[in-house]
Amino acid sequence: MITWFRNLTQTWFAKVLFVLLVLSFAIWGIEDTVRNFGRETAVVSMEGGDIEVPEAQMAARRELQRVQAQLGSSFEAEEPLRRAIAMQAVEQLIAERAQRAEAARLNLATPDAAVQAYVFSIPNFQTAGQFDRLALDQFLRQNDMSEAQFLQLVRDDLQRMQLSGAVRAGAPAPDLLARAMVRYEQERRIAQVVELPLLDAPEPEPPTEAALARFHANNPDRFSTPALREATIAVLTGETLADQIEVSDADLAAAYDARRAQFETAERRDLQQALLQTEEAARQIAAAWRANPDFAAIQQQVESAGGAALSLGNVPRADLPIEALAQAAFSAPDGGVTDPVQSPFGWHVMRVAGVTAGTTSPLSEVADRLRQEIALERAGDLAFDRANRVEDALAGGASLADAAREFGLTVSRVTLDAEGRDAEGLPAVLPVPVAARAEALRAIFAAEQGRAPRLQELREAQGFMGIELHEVRPPALKPLEQVEADVRLAWTNDAKRRAQEERAAALLAAVRGGQTLEAAAAAAGLTSTRMGPFGRQPEPGTPGLTVPRELLPVLFNIPVNEPTMAPTAAGFAVAQLLEVVSADPAADAAALENAKRTAQQQMADDLNAAYIAALRNRANPQISPTLLQQVVP
Template sequence: MLTALRRLSSTWVAKALFVLLVLSFGIWGIGDTVRNLGRDTALARVNGEPIETEEAQAALRREMQRLSRTVGSQFENDPRVRRALAEQAVDQLVLDRVLRAETARLGIAVPDQALREFVFSLPGFRGPAGGGFSRAAFDNFLRSNGLTEGEFLNLVRADLARQQVSTAVRAGAAAPSVLARRLYQWRDQQRAATVVSLPASAAPEPPAPTEAALRRFHENNPQMFSSPEHREAAVAVLTAEIMGREVEVSDADIAAAYEQRRASFETPERRTVEQALFQEEGAARRLFEEWSADPETPFSVVASRTEAAGGQATQLGTVERAVLPLPELAEAAFSLAPGSVSAPVKSPFGWHVFRVTGVEPGTSRPLEAVRDELRNALAQERAADLAFERANQVEDALAGGATLEEAAKRFGLGYATVRTDASGNGPDGKPVELPVIRDAREPLLRAIFEAESGTAPRLKETEAGFVAVELREVSPPALRPFDAVEDEVRQAFLADARRRAQEERAAALLAATRSGKSLAEAAQEAGLGSREVGAITRAAAQGQDAPGGGAVPPELLAPLFELKPKEATMVPTRDGFVVAQLLEVTEPDPDANPDALARLRAEAGQAVAADLEAQYVAALRNRADVRINPRLMDSLAQP
């Protein structure tokens, strides 16, 4: 038998079978590689540059974390939300590639020193009370966002380069005068109306309800008569206040900090500056001669002259020297006497003429005046740094199997076991004791109600400090027995009946106006009072201080500006209903208030600049060769 097998193995058929076996095992071992031959593994490409799936996944995680921090417990990771966030994350990565390519084409670079100064100036990386750069806060930010230091610095560098492009695109943007006039007429249009208010409290007393009616109302409105969800949880907190007990600050430390932060205790001089900008020196010099001859000339007049000469006038507001973009401009504006006009100053933007209308002198606070403030600030900074270190130790202990209570005792954390609803009240309706200060109660409660059953406690940074929650029991909302809430049901039933009665009266008034009666007549026939209100503007409708802002209910303002004269509307309010009929519309005259028109034009110019930037970015994207892999995009959007 063995002799026959050896003879068979030497034939060409057996050799072919061995080759096939070897190939099949080899392909099975590298199957993924073979299957992906000729297939693009990049989720997207921008001008040929790949965006790999791993990068898109990291961007998606950051988007989800950002949204979760924004909406808190309302965040739901359902497929539609994840799909939208995935598309947004990929779109941001595409735009980043597009803008990086443009900054590279333009030769824009960000020096390391500028990058360092910008990062050190970010408030989120400073210690409490205006302290210096905190390495611990920086590292925690990187950890929370899943970034390495190099990745973060590359993102910031690219963003600073893009800002230079953005500034160039927005420079010189201005709103046409005709647009400003139209906006002024739209914004300051005034309306007068007849108004009838129908508060529920003024409704006729409804008949006493039967017990059957009350029981039906109780059953049909469970959200009104249910006990809230209660949660029993063990919570541990680590805050700078807790760590502050272990921190000491010497006088030498305070003196060194004062020298390091001297700028924080000095307020620079601020000036209120107006500017006229021209492209030609001759036009700038002619305006300077006219303006300096009469420095009290109203800015609206100066703006008109500047525009007529082909220039642009702007009220820069009250600014510091550092706000002005170029040293020659800052020197010109800050060397002027109040009320005087500067000679034309040349810059890459053109020829500038300045007028200074006000000066706020700078101030300086000596060390003795800020000693206690600095002591507290340093103590909080060091306590915060110590808290980050202690948080890592607590995390290690929890990961090693320690209970939350054991870790809290070992590392001196605040600890409590509570049973509470989302508002911080216990089953008895009284506020529960939490191991945090009053201002931190809400963030801690939010953390308790974001916790999931069966999840091991982990220390997370929140607005309340570092918090760990061990959720032990959840008691869902439950409809309280009718007998226990009968009085509440009765009051709610009567309030609902009064509101429905006022709704019917409002509907009757509205029907009467549509049959040809004025609202005042219809109200008089119904035995109701009415009033005429005038000088209502859209600024009032937007909640700003303006005539008519408090004369009518806020719910009525927006609908009132959709009506034509003699038309009426009815809207529900917080305490009932209101009916209104538009009487007349008064159009404003822009020439009657040139200063307000100039301010509105400046605001519109900022909006035009934003639109220009958006169109520029859209054009760059459309010009780029953007290709997205739909299969990998679908995979990214899957949970």
């Protein structure tokens, strides 16, 4: 057989076949190179500098963190919102690039001294009125930003402020507009008001059984069960598998050696710092400090020299991001004063007021915690392996419950509504961590009946969840005998509302027929109240003498003597406008000046927005839809 193959390779057919195979592999081997040749790498191509994917990704992550900080830790951004956040971050970068290009075209420059002064003036970076370097360092760490990146952002912001300042300066507010705003805002009105709360409505005759049955049948949304779903839920997380992991003493020792830094407390130093503008002044302070360690006296000398002195506190080396400063501070002896060190902020002189030696926790103290960490890490790997095996079982036709029992998943069959309540209205028990409950509910109500179950990632629990939907129960009208008390109460409230609405409509008709509201109310045995003068916004006042907020928009849009009626939170209200109290802008100089500022601010904002839009159009940004998908956080 081998001889036959050897003879075959000498034929022309075999040689041609071999050449074709070589060419095929050659083409396949360079396929990626051919594909990547000329491929775009910028998510935005524009005049003024392209925006690469990593920069856009970082901006999108920061924007998402900002949104999450505003809405709370429990907020979870869905995919459409994440795409919108990514697009917003990219648009912000485009605007910044366009303005930076315009600043370069106009030859705008921002000196280092201006950048330094601006940073020193930021309130969040100050302690007791002095610049606090630690506050800046903490800000940089929280925003995953280097000092050079931050200073460049400040420089760009200052240049944009120059641009926008020049544009906004051309937006004065006309006096005519300001006076019109004051007249609108300060206009007051007086009205006669009758309130008809449901609590004052006469008690209706008890409903007949037939009326009660009709009301029950005609209002199914009030007396029906919610839509329910019955499903089998299987959950696989590292925590559920951690008990199955054995961690030997050898594994524990190896992990301790590999993670020794976790169990060591770094050396800390109590540092005092003086920051000055020139090297000569810094050297004079260093010499004076070595001669007299009194920090209060040094502070006075530094301030007299035009600098700033403050205590940095007890800090580890890692909290000093400038290596030259860290090297100087942690090389000096206890009580020592460093030579001057230069940074972008000036010349630093530091004194070591105290040294706290680092410590190391022995393995015996951290063994239990370390063993649990290792078990959870290995359980996470095991969870991925189990998930693949569960997927294979499900693909082979196994039910979710059978696959869960075979591979050790936590499984439960539940019946619940979209709020997580069972048929009795009680919170349903789900086999997921509390943090993942909302995510699990969304997944259950997104599942499709009849579709084969699949495992999906459970992000809030760092695990997997499978859902097998058995039944979808639409809302069902509860039997009358089960909800009769609720039906009777609702019928009574509706009857009272109809009665008060009829009384309000009768008053409205009487006023439109020529009576005053005061007279019509007296004839009907109701109390009316003269209210006002009142403004366009709800104003706190004497209880019972405040115009219902539902009436305010209408009362400021009808002529004098015109009546109106509106449903309120308590029932109904009828009003007749009696008088319009006009405002005199000249009588309130402060209000007029405030209106001018407000109008000017709004006009300046509009003008600046139009200017930025024009710069964007000039830059002609071209956004890559394909690469934009990679920016979504």
